[in-house]
Amino acid sequence: MTDTVASITSMIIEKLLANPKVPRDITGDSKIVEDLAFDSLAVMNFVMEIEDELDVSVPLDRLADIRTISDLAVCLAALKADGHTS
């Protein structure tokens, strides 16, 4: 497995910073909804971009537990390690 939580976190931050509306000082601990002002639809659409990058699909119920960028990275790393979506 080459995708670690740290490398996925970096990739997520890089993708987020491509959006000029996202604050410049985000870290793994940044809260996606509160700190980035994403609504639920924006979160789902952003996750879709990351899914393509990592070739995984994130079931919607897993998103409910995700608060921070690191939480998302942990979820994606676990899905990637499983090799499937469940």
Next chain:
Amino acid sequence: MTDIFAKYAGLKTAAAGLTAHSPRNPFGVVIDYPVSATVGLIEGRETLLFGTNNYLGLSQSTAAAEAAIETVRREGVGTTGSRIANGTYSLHRRLEARLAEVFRRRHCMIFSTGYQANLGAISALAGKDDVLLLDADSHASIYDASRLGYAQVIRFRHNDPADLDRRLSRLKDHQGAKLVVVEGIYSMTGNVAPMREFAEVKKKHGAYLLADEAHSFGVLGENGRGVAERDGCEEDVDFVVGTFSKSLGTVGGYCVSNLDGLELIRLCSRPYMFTASLPPEIIASTLAALDEMQARPELRKQLYANAEQLNRGLHALGLNTSAHVSPVVAVTLETIEQALAFWNRLLDLGVYVNLSLPPATPDQRPLLRCSVMAVHTSEEIDKTLAVFAQAKQEILG
């Protein structure tokens, strides 16, 4: 005591912001009464209705009204019971048989609303070991169905069969059933699903396909059966869900299928079992509307001609509209302030359309959702286009 409404503080602020910048509440419009299918009395003025789902104008069908009156006198105003208890009259069975015949399917279940049809069919079909694959722009009833059931839920990119293909490929070792859900015409944008391509993908992966033809039934296809009929792939669409509250002008929903298992859903679908069935007069008027829809195919032809006139006209004004010609035309604007001002000005000038704001829109931008009817006259469409031109000039410059 914790304020039970505290969690809606953000919503309260947003709603207050909207009404502060608007002479009227955009989500509180009252139509005093419909003068005809295309004209309603709003704020005491006759207003052209270009924001309904009454595609064939059948909400004002005389035959449907007469059928309802006769039935309500004979059978009363309601059933007071669920379909699995005292809420199934012979009329309910008759409508199910009639719809099965129209769709050329063996089975049909009717629900009390179109929302409940999606809720009831999808939540019961996709169980806890299954995977539900939803188009990203799916209607709220489809998302809500995914929350009522226990299946794993995966979104794929809107109208993108290649993305669905990738996501089904990732599930190749998953043992559960896979149910793909798409809509024929998308209610907010008027986008039309590439149904044949979706059907090919679902066959390749051994998945099931459910098409919500709520906005396309009575509108597309040689016989009005929707996008699947138009694309010649009805056999590959396992379940069709739809509603009576669009082209048929009444209220209620249905699911049709050739799969015998659909009958089992009657015994496990909570939105089917635990709600009152449709009142008999609604069933009777729906049957009459269905007869009228089939007897007057010219309505569909006129609807398409009207859709072309409205689409072309809005496009010619330089407004941002979809490339699809469908009875739903969305004008996309950049800011909520623009959309609010535009929508208010249209209403001041005598045209009602739907205002749709993010996050209820697909791409975070506000929409003016316009819809056309078969019974709009060419003059009414021209007048609306002129009003759009004036509002555009005043608001956007």
